[in-house]
Amino acid sequence: MADHHADTADTTAAAWWEDRYASGATRWSGNANDLLVREVEGLAPGRALELGCGTGGDAIWLAAQGWQVVGVDIAQAALDQAAVHAAEAGVDGAVTWERHDVEESFPAGEFDLVSACYLQSPKPFARLAALQAAAGAVAPGGSLVIVAHERFPSGNAPHPGNYMPSTAELLADLALPEDGWSVETAESVERSRTKDDGELVEYADHVLRFTRR
Numbered sequence: 042m043a044d045h046h047a048d049t050a051d052t053t054a055a056a057w058w059e060d061r062y063a064s065g066a067t068r069w070s071g072n073a074n075d076l077l078v079r080e081v082e083g084l085a086p087g088r089a090l091e092l093g094c095g096t097g098g099d100a101i102w103l104a105a106q107g108w109q110v111v112g113v114d115i116a117q118a119a120l121d122q123a124a125v126h127a128a129e130a131g132v133d134g135a136v137t138w139e140r141h142d143v144e145e146s147f148p149a150g151e152f153d154l155v156s157a158c159y160l161q162s163p164k165p166f167a168r169l170a171a172l173q174a175a176a177g178a179v180a181p182g183g184s185l186v187i188v189a190h191e192r193f194p195s196g197n198a199p200h201p202g203n204y205m206p207s208t209a210e211l212l213a214d215l216a217l218p219e220d221g222w223s224v225e226t227a228e229s230v231e232r233s234r235t236k237d238d239g240e241l242v243e244y245a246d247h248v249l250r251f252t253r254r
């Protein structure tokens with residue numbers, strides 16, 4: 042799951058995320074996101090694009106399942122750390138890492154799976170446009186998986202201007218044509234976790250999976 046942090050610095054998104062990873066403020070959990078695992082486990086491996094891959098937990102898990110993965114992030118420091126973890130996991134031959142600010146550039150090609158897990162930012166971010174670009178990169182017969190917070194953990198101030206739609210709102214906003222896409226999963230998942238200091242925090246995630254016809 043993504044961590045949460047206030048946007049206190051007057052920096053660009055790229056510089057802000059670069060600093061998060063370079064300083065060690067955001068670290069590799071070593072795990073894939075459980076909701077991605079749940080959605081992808083039944084799919085036949087092919088070519089996958091992981092957007093906002095951070096330090097690579099999901100991309101490395103996908104590679105270990107037999108996917109050929111392109112991991113994309115705005116922060117080179119994250120990608121450098123991800124590459125080290127991929128080598129440690131013995132899957133570096135199955136993953137390539139590309140730095141993109143997806144508001145400005147996007148990986149070339151079509152993919153059997155495009156995933157965007159917690160592709161969210163405290164900096165201004167045209168997230169809906171990024172998700173629509175993600176849909177555009179799905180090959181016929183391929184899947185699009187989107188997982189993100191629709192409600193922040195209790196005690197966390199929402200990021201001003203952050204696009205955090207409910208599942209129904211995101212379905213409507215994406216407006217993927219019914220004759221081109223099947224909705225396989227459209228769910229809001231209530232979640233909770235206990236922080237290191239013992240505080241219980243509750244939040245909710247939207248989970249969407251589509252198949253392109």
Ligand SMILES: C[S@@+](CC[C@H](N)C(=O)[O-])C[C@H]1O[C@@H](n2cnc3c(N)ncnc32)[C@H](O)[C@@H]1O
Pocket residue numbers: 042043044054058074092093094095096113114115116119141142143144158159160161162166
């Ligand atoms: C909340 S973190 C989630 C990381 C990881 N997917 C996870 O689930 O733990 C958001 C990620 O998106 C990346 N990101 C933010 N804005 C981006 C942009 N415009 N283009 C590409 N990546 C971006 C950040 O660097 C960060 O790694």
